Amino acid sequence: MKIIIIGLGLIGGSIAKTLSNSEDFEILAFDSDQSSIKNALDKKSIQGSLHSLDDLVNPEYENSLVIITTPPSATNRILRSLEFLFNSSITITDTTSTKSFLKKTLQEFSFPKNFIFSHPVAGSHLSGEKNSVADLFNGKSTILSYHDLVESKHVDRVTNLWNILGSKITVLDADLHDQIFAYSSHLPHVAAYALLNTLKGLEQDDLSDFSGGGLGEFLRLASSSPEMWADIFSMNETNISIAIDDLIKSLEILKDKIGKDPNSLKTFLVELKNFKESNF
Amino acid sequence: MKIIIIGLGLIGGSIAKTLSNSEDFEILAFDSDQSSIKNALDKKSIQGSLHSLDDLVNPEYENSLVIITTPPSATNRILRSLEFLFNSSITITDTTSTKSFLKKTLQEFSFPKNFIFSHPVAGSHLSGEKNSVADLFNGKSTILSYHDLVESKHVDRVTNLWNILGSKITVLDADLHDQIFAYSSHLPHVAAYALLNTLKGLEQDDLSDFSGGGLGEFLRLASSSPEMWADIFSMNETNISIAIDDLIKSLEILKDKIGKDPNSLKTFLVELKNFKESNF
Numbered sequence: 001m002k003i004i005i006i007g008l009g010l011i012g013g014s015i016a017k018t019l020s021n022s023e024d025f026e027i028l029a030f031d032s033d034q035s036s037i038k039n040a041l042d043k044k045s046i047q048g049s050l051h052s053l054d055d056l057v058n059p060e061y062e063n064s065l066v067i068i069t070t071p072p073s074a075t076n077r078i079l080r081s082l083e084f085l086f087n088s089s090i091t092i093t094d095t096t097s098t099k100s101f102l103k104k105t106l107q108e109f110s111f112p113k114n115f116i117f118s119h120p121v122a123g124s125h126l127s128g129e130k131n132s133v134a135d136l137f138n139g140k141s142t143i144l145s146y147h148d149l150v151e152s153k154h155v156d157r158v159t160n161l162w163n164i165l166g167s168k169i170t171v172l173d174a175d176l177h178d179q180i181f182a183y184s185s186h187l188p189h190v191a192a193y194a195l196l197n198t199l200k201g202l203e204q205d206d207l208s209d210f211s212g213g214g215l216g217e218f219l220r221l222a223s224s225s226p227e228m229w230a231d232i233f234s235m236n237e238t239n240i241s242i243a244i245d246d247l248i249k250s251l252e253i254l255k256d257k258i259g260k261d262p263n264s265l266k267t268f269l270v271e272l273k274n275f276k277e278s279n280f
Numbered sequence: 281m282k283i284i285i286i287g288l289g290l291i292g293g294s295i296a297k298t299l300s301n302s303e304d305f306e307i308l309a310f311d312s313d314q315s316s317i318k319n320a321l322d323k324k325s326i327q328g329s330l331h332s333l334d335d336l337v338n339p340e341y342e343n344s345l346v347i348i349t350t351p352p353s354a355t356n357r358i359l360r361s362l363e364f365l366f367n368s369s370i371t372i373t374d375t376t377s378t379k380s381f382l383k384k385t386l387q388e389f390s391f392p393k394n395f396i397f398s399h400p401v402a403g404s405h406l407s408g409e410k411n412s413v414a415d416l417f418n419g420k421s422t423i424l425s426y427h428d429l430v431e432s433k434h435v436d437r438v439t440n441l442w443n444i445l446g447s448k449i450t451v452l453d454a455d456l457h458d459q460i461f462a463y464s465s466h467l468p469h470v471a472a473y474a475l476l477n478t479l480k481g482l483e484q485d486d487l488s489d490f491s492g493g494g495l496g497e498f499l500r501l502a503s504s505s506p507e508m509w510a511d512i513f514s515m516n517e518t519n520i521s522i523a524i525d526d527l528i529k530s531l532e533i534l535k536d537k538i539g540k541d542p543n544s545l546k547t548f549l550v551e552l553k554n555f556k557e558s559n560f
Contacts, residue, residue, distance in 0.1 A: 073542075121492055141489040170489055183482055184490040188498050190538075191471050194530035196552040199559075201526065202463055207559050209421040209450055211464040212401055214504075217497040218468050219556050224494075226549035234542040244535045246481065248528050250474035255524045258470075262353075262514040269506035272476040276499050279479075279487050 002064035003161075004050065005029045006078055008036040010124060011095050012069035013132025016045040018165055021134070036129040045132075053078070056085060065157055067118075068094045071228045072101070072235040079105055079115075086112035091154040093118045093161075097181055098235040099145055099174040106147070116158040117145035117174055120167060121185075125223035138166030145174040182239035187247060189229055190240065192221035282344035283441075284330065285309045286358055288316040290404060291375050292349035293412025296325040298445055301414070316409040325412075333358075336365060345437055347398075348374045351508045352515040356385055359395075366392035371434040373398045373441075377461055378515040379425055379454040386427070396438040397425035397454055400447060401465075405503035418446030425454040462519035463526075469509055470524060472501035 003019060005012040008031040019025050030050040031037055040046040050056070056066065066085070068075050075094050079102060085092060092115045094102065099117050106115060122140040124131060142162045146155060162169055172180075196219060199207060208216075233240055257265045283299065285292040288311040299305050310330040311317055320326040330336070336346065346365070348355050355374050359382060365372060366389055373396045374382065386395060402420040404411060422442045426435060442449050452460075476499060479487060488496075513520055537545045 121490065123492055125494075143490070168489070170486070180482075180484060180487075180490050183479060183484075184487055184495065185492060187478065188475060188491075188495045190531065190534055191475055192498070193549060193552050194527055194534050195468060195471055196556050197530040197533065198467065198523070198526045199463060200552065200555045201530075202460075204460060204463075206450070207460075207464055209448065210401065210423070210460050211468075211560070212403055214405075214501045215464065215468045216560050218472070218501060219560055221494045221498060222549075222553055222556050226546055226553050230542050230546035230549055233538045233545060237538050240538060241535055243478070244531050246478045247474055248531055250477040250481075251470065251524050251528055251531075253477065254470055254474050255521055258513045258517050258520060262510050265513060266506055266510035269473060269502075269510050272473050272480065273502055273506050275480045276476055276502050280491070280496050280499055 001157075002026045002028060002061060004056065004061070004064060004066045005046070006053070006066065006068045007031055007070035007074065008033070008040055008046070008129045009069060010127050010129070010132050011120065011136075012067070013040060013045065013129035014122075014134065014136035015067060015069065015165065016040055017043075017132055017134040018137065020045045022164070031129075039129055053081060056082070056090065061090060063089045064091075065161060066090055066092045067161075068092070071225075071231045072096045072098050073231050076102055076105055083109065085114070087114060090114060091116070091157040093158045095120055096232075096235075097185060098178055098232055100178045100239075101235045103174045111147040111149045113149050113151045114154045115146070116150060116154055117143075117177075118158060118162065119143040119145075119177065119181075120162070120165075122167075123224070125220055127225045127228070135166065137162070140167055142167035142169050143177055144169055144171050145177055146171075178236050179239050182236055182243045183246075186232060186236055186240050187243040189221050189224070190233070190244060191247065192219055193229075195219070196222055281437075282306045282308060282341060284336065284341070284344060284346045285326070286333070286346065286348045287311055287350035287354065288313070288320055288326075288409045289349060290407045290409070290412050291400065291416075292347070293320060293325065293409035294414065294416035295347060295349065295445065296320055297323075297412055297414040298417065300325045302444070319409055333361060334364075336362070336370065341370060343369045344371075345441060346370055346372045347441075348372070350376075351505075351511045352376045352378050352381065353511050356382055359385055363389065365394070367394060370394060371396070371437045373438045375400055376512075376515075377465060378458055378512055380458045381515045383454045391427040391429045393429050393431045394434045395426070396430060396434055397423075397457075398438060398442065399423040399425075399457065399461075400442070400445075402447075403504070405500055407505045407508070415446065417442070420447055422447035422449050423457055424449055424451050425457055426451075458516050459519050462516055462523040466512060466516055466520050467523040467527060469501050469504070470513070470520065471527065472499055473509075475499070476502055
C-alpha cells in the first residue's frame with residue numbers, strides 16, 4: 001500500500017522511519033522543504049516524493065493512505081486543497097491535536113466518507129524531520145475520531161496504521177477530544193508560558209541559581225515550537241479560555257488555603273498528590 | 281571537626297554520605313527516627329549519634345558545626361531549643377528554602393553571631409534518609425545569608441562546608457531570598473498543584489492517555505513531600521500570594537492574546553521561549 005505523508009517534520013518523519021522497516025508499504029512524501037525530503041531519501045525512510053498534491057488524482061494512488069502531518073492551520077488549508085479526493089478510495093487522516101475547527105471544514109463538504117481524525121499523543125520539544133525517530137508512537141496513545149458516515153474500510157486502514165506504529169488506540173468524539181485536550185495538554189503549556197512571563201517580569205539575573213531541577217522540567221513544555229503552539233492555542237481558543245479560567249480558580253483556592261491552617265493545606269496537597277499518583 | 285546533623289532525611293543524609301569520604305570530619309546525627317540513624321550507622325555515613333541536643337553543651341563539641349536539616353517549622357522549633365548555643369564557638373546553620381520567619385526568631389535573640397542561613401538548591405521528589413545520595417549538592421547552587429553581626433570564622437566554616445560539598449555559593453539578603461524563591465521555586469510548585477486540582481475537577485477517566493510526556497514532568501513537582509510543601513507555602517505566605525497574583529495576571533494576558541491575532545501570539549511565545557533559553 002502507498003502511504004503519502006504530507007509535511008515531513010517530526011511526526012511525518014517519525015511515521016516514515018517506523019514504517020520503512022516494513023515491505024508492505026511504499027512511503028512517499030510531500031514537503032515544500034526539499035532538504036527534509038532529501039534527508040529522508042538519503043536515509044531511505046521514504047522511497048520517493050510527490051512534486052504536487054494534484055498527482056494524487058492519478059489511478060496509481062487508488063486505495064492509498066494520505067497522512068497530513070502539518071500543524072493545525074496548514075492541515076486545514078491542505079484538507080481544503082484535497083477536496084478532489086473526498087469520498088474517493090483514498091483514505092485521508094491528519095495528526096493534529098485540535099479537531100473542532102477541522103470538523104467545521106469537513107461539515108462544509110457534508111463529511112467526506114474517507115476522512116478520519118488521528119491524534120498521536122507523542123512528540124518532543126524538538127521539531128523537524130532531522131529530530132524524527134522510529135518508535136516515536138510505540139506504547140503511546142493515539143485518539144481517533146470519525147463521523148458516522150465514514151466507511152469502515154477507511155477506519156480499518158487508519159486503525160491498522162496506528163496499530164503497526166505501536167499505539168494504544170482510543171476512539172473519541174472530535175468536540176470532546178478538544179475539550180479534554182484543552183485541559184490535559186494545552187493548559188499545561190499555557191501554564192508554562194505564563195510562568196515564564198511571570199519570571200521574565202522579575203528582571204532578576206541568575207534565576208537558574210535560584211531554582212531546582214523541577215523548574216527546568218516544567219519549563220521544557222515551553223521549548224516546543226512557538227509556531228505550532230500559537231496555532232494550537234488559536235484553533236482551540238474557546239476550550240482553552242475555559243480551562244485557563246478553571247486554573248485561575250484553582251490558584252485562588254490554593255492562595256486562600258496557604259493563608260489559613262497549615263494542616264488543612266497539607267491535607268489538600270496530599271489529596272492532589274494521591275490524584276496525581278492514581279492518574280499519571 | 282565535628283559535624284552534627286539534626287534531622288537525618290534526604291538533605292541531612294546526603295550531606296553525611298558526601299562528607300563520610302573525608303577524614304577531616306567526625307559526623308554525628310540526631311533524629312527521633314532511630315531507623316534513619318541505624319541505617320546511616322550501618323552504611324558508615326555517620327560515626328555516631330546524639331541522644332539529646334543538650335549534649336552539645338559538652339566541651340568536646342566546641343568549634344563544631346551544627347546543621348539543622350529539618351523542614352521549616354521544625355527548624356524554627358529546633359533553633360529556639362538551641363538558644364544555649366547562641367554566640368558560642370559552635371557554628372549553626374540550616375538548610376530550609378524559606379528564611380524570613382527564621383530571621384524573626386533570630387531577631388528575638390538579637391541576631392546570634394554564630395548563625396548562618398544555608399539553602400542548598402538541590403533535592404529530589406523522593407524524601408528520607410533512604411533516598412539520600414552522595415554528591416546531591418555537587419554543581420548545584422547554595423544560597424547563604426547572614427547578619428552583619430555574624431563572626432567571619434562562622435561564615436568561613438559554613439562556606440567551607442558547601443565548597444567541600446561542591447556547591448556554587450551565592451550570598452543573598454534573607455528577605456530578598458524569600459521574594460526570589462517565591463517565584464523561582466515555590467510558584468512552580470503552586471502551579472503544579474493548581475493544575476492537578478483543575479484536572480481532578482474534570483472527573484475524566486484515563487487522563488494519562490490524553491496527555492504527552494510533558495505533563496508528567498510538570499506534575500512531578502507535586503510528587504514531593506506534601507508536609508514539606510505545606511510548611512514552605514505557609515512560611516512564605518506573603519511572597520507566594522504576590523507571586524500567585526502575578527501568575528494569574530500572566531494567565532489573563534495569555535488568554536487575551538489567544539483570542540486575538542495568531543501572529544502576535546506567536547511573537548509573544550517566541551519571546552518567552554527565548555527568555556527560557558537564555559535563563560534556564
